[in-house]
Structures are given as C-alpha cells and as structure tokens.
Amino acid sequence: MSRAEAIARITGYFDEGGFFADLARRVAIHTESQEPSQKPELYRYLTDEMRPSLEPLGFECRIFDNPVERGGPFLVARRHEADGLPTVMSYGHGDVVRGYDDQWQEGLNPWELKKVGERWYGRGTADNKGQHTINLAALSAVLEARGRLGFNVTLLIETSEENGSPGLREFCAAHKALFGADVFIASDGPRLAPERPTVFMGARGVFNFDLTVDLRAGGHHSGNWGGLLANPGIILAHAIASLTGPTGEILVPEWRPPAIPNSVRAAVAGLEIDGGPEGPEVDPDWGEPGLTPAERVFAWNSFEVLAFKTGNPDNPVNAIPPRAGAHCHLRYVVPSDPEAFMPGLRRHLDAQGFGMVEITPAEDVMAATRLDPEHPWARWAIASLEATSGKAVAVLPNLGGSLPNDVFSEVLGLPTIWVPHSYAACSQHAPNEHILEPVSREALQLMTGLFWDLGAGGTPAD
Ligand SMILES: [Zn+2]
Known part of the structure; x- marks a missing residue:
C-alpha cells in the first residue's frame, strides 16, 4: 500500500459517513467538565468510547483518576510497535464547555451532531472531539494501509481542559516515564483561515x-x-x-x-488574519505601531x-x-x-x-511557549502537510490563544507540533459550535499523510 492509497482510504471513511458516525457518538456524551454532576460522563467517555475505539488498534489503555479532586480522569493509551522506532506523543481532551442547550439556533441541539450545509453542529465538534477523532481515524487508516504504523504512539486524553486542566501538570510530572517520546503532535484550536492548513508550535x-x-x-x-x-x-x-x-x-x-526574533518575523510574514465570513474585521490601527496584524497577535x-x-x-x-x-x-x-x-x-x-x-x-498563570519554526520537527511536519495538500502551510511559532502546552514542552521536554482542524468563527465555547465539512475532510487526509510519513523513515528521530 502506498501513501496515496492510505489517503484514499481515509477519504472513503469520510465520504461514506464513518467520520460522521464516530463523531456523533462522541458528541452525544455530555462531558461538561465545569458541571461537577457530569463527572460520570467524563469517565464514560474514556471507558465506553475511547477504550473500545483504541483497543482494536492495538493500544494498551489505562485510566487514571485525577490527582486533583475537581479534575476528571485521564486515559493513557500506548501502542508500542518496536524499540528503535520514532515515538509520538499525542493529546486530546474529551470534555467540553457547558451545552447552553436552550441558546442554540432553532432545530439544533448541542448533543446531536447535525449537518446544515457545510457546517456540522454539535458541542465539542471543534473543541476537541472532532479534532482528536480526526487524528485517531488517521492513525487507524495508516495502520490498515501499511499493516503497521512504523512508529510507537502514546496518547493522553484528559477530561478537564475546559476547567483549566487541573492535575494535568502533576499527572505528567508524576508519570514522566510513560510519556517518553521524540515528538508531540496533537490538534486543537483554529487554523489561520479555513482553507489554509496551519501548524503552531506553542501558545501565548x-x-x-x-x-x-x-x-x-x-x-x-x-x-x-x-x-x-x-x-x-x-x-x-x-x-x-x-x-x-x-x-x-x-x-x-x-x-x-524584547524585539521579535528574525525566525519568528519570517514565519509570520505574509500571514493574513482571516476569521472567516462571519469573523470580525481587524482594526488596522490598534496595538503596537509598526507591527503587522500577524506580528501583533502571534509575536507580541x-x-x-x-x-x-x-x-x-x-x-x-x-x-x-x-x-x-x-x-x-x-x-x-x-x-x-x-x-x-x-x-x-x-x-x-x-x-x-x-x-x-x-x-x-489571579492564581493560575498559563505559561507562554514557542518552538522555533526552523526546528527539524517543525520543518518535517510542514513538508508533509504541504506534500498532501499542495498548499503553503501557515506556520505560527505560537498560537495567539493559550493552551497548557508548557506541560508537554517544558515538563515533558518534547518538541510540540499542533495541527489545528477548526477555524476562528467556529463558535467554540458558545452556542452553535460547529466544524466545516471541507476542512474536516482535508484534515483527515493531512493527518493520514503525516502519520504515514512518520512511519516511513527519514524523520528527525532517525
Ligand atoms: Zn475549549
């Protein structure tokens, strides 16, 4: 089987409704981590949905209670193929913000995935169930096409990200040995523009x-x-x-x-900020004088x-x-x-x-992180995404928004590569959260190509 055949396989999964069905099942679980009464749903997401999806792919799954009382459980799933192969750590969060059930558009319900035109509505479609569902499906497509992955995987699914990720840092620090890896690749947050494949390597x-x-x-x-x-x-x-x-x-x-480093300035040069048709217009004269809009949000x-x-x-x-x-x-x-x-x-x-x-x-400070856009793993990932899409990838040294990325980059010491599958006007955290059908289809292809390449040799880990 070839790379192209693996990508054809994942495209079939999308076109024949497999992705919709998998995501619909996940959206239906009320994993509202800010509601203490929904804690059993957080466990159910891991035991009844993640584990049965991962074990057939050869993942060994363990569920851990959160060391912090208000935090939800963690799933650590490992697929060890062989020593000497590259190991990737991936991450997702199974929890969502509150549904706000009565505030959605007529005919929509946060817990029922619904397609309206090119939009697929449902709580967690963008943040983060849709994104980790894409990545797990891509892993599965490579495994089926190649018969093996060609790399080892450690996957961490947390269930309290929307509650500030309590316990995540302590958990990763205490179980460092579980998370030894060559690179971290995960998905969350928005693309720079809906049609533009994007990578970011840290967060403000x-x-x-x-x-x-x-x-x-x-x-x-x-x-x-x-x-x-x-x-x-x-x-x-x-x-x-x-x-x-x-x-x-x-x-x-x-x-x-201090002054913006040249590698960062070069990476964001020419990035146009586009929130999609319903996003707001950038105010040209707001913020630090002399900086481009991309420099203002990604480098300042x-x-x-x-x-x-x-x-x-x-x-x-x-x-x-x-x-x-x-x-x-x-x-x-x-x-x-x-x-x-x-x-x-x-x-x-x-x-x-x-x-x-x-x-x-406030007590909680989220740290800033950034990987140099010239890092070998960053260059490797960008090359793979460009090979699949035929498009110039938008490279953000860090996201404008914030993520607990320092747990992975600082506590675990991994080079962190994020490949977001959402877009800025997705209504994440608000009523009417949705993903875009063409972006999701392309994202499945991109991630299949990326995981194919990870197992094909010639990576920075070799
Ligand atoms: Zn969120």
Missing part, C-alpha cells in the same frame, strides 16, 4: 489580574457630595488609560517583549480590559459609587517574564500617582 501565555479602587463604605448622593468626594470610576479609568496609549500600545516596560503581547464596573450599570442611581473594579489580562509571548508583570505594574501605577489602585493577580 495568559495572565489575569484585577484592579480595584475602593474608597469608602457606601455610595453618597451626587448632589450633596459631588465635587467633594473622589470618584473611584474616574480614578480607575485614568489608571487604566496610563497603561496603554489611546490605540492600545502597551506602555508598561515589563509588559513589552496584548493587554485587555475584559470587564469594568462602577456603581450599578443595570440600574444607575444618583450616587458617587464607593468602588470601581476592572478584570484585566495580558496575553504574552516567549520570552516575556510573567514574574515581572505585577511588580512592573505597581511601579508604573505608583509613578503615575495611582498608589490607591489595588492589584490582585
């Missing part, structure tokens, strides 16, 4: 914090006290305004990354005010509010130092006369 980090100005116990009538009492909303607005220029340029020195840090509240916005009264608060965050790239973010902010606010602004950083 995310750092959340609250800013508060709390001046007094209660509100006071604005007629009797206006002009006499300081307004916390105005103070906080000025404090926030001192953090960026009027078009979002970051002014806190510790929040700004951004600061956002996510929510800002003073008084009672739903029911304003004639009073000077006692308090104002804002929930903010930074998305940041390698090699920014998150340890310096809050001391830098404190120094900056104090210097501007905003000593009364309190800073409360």
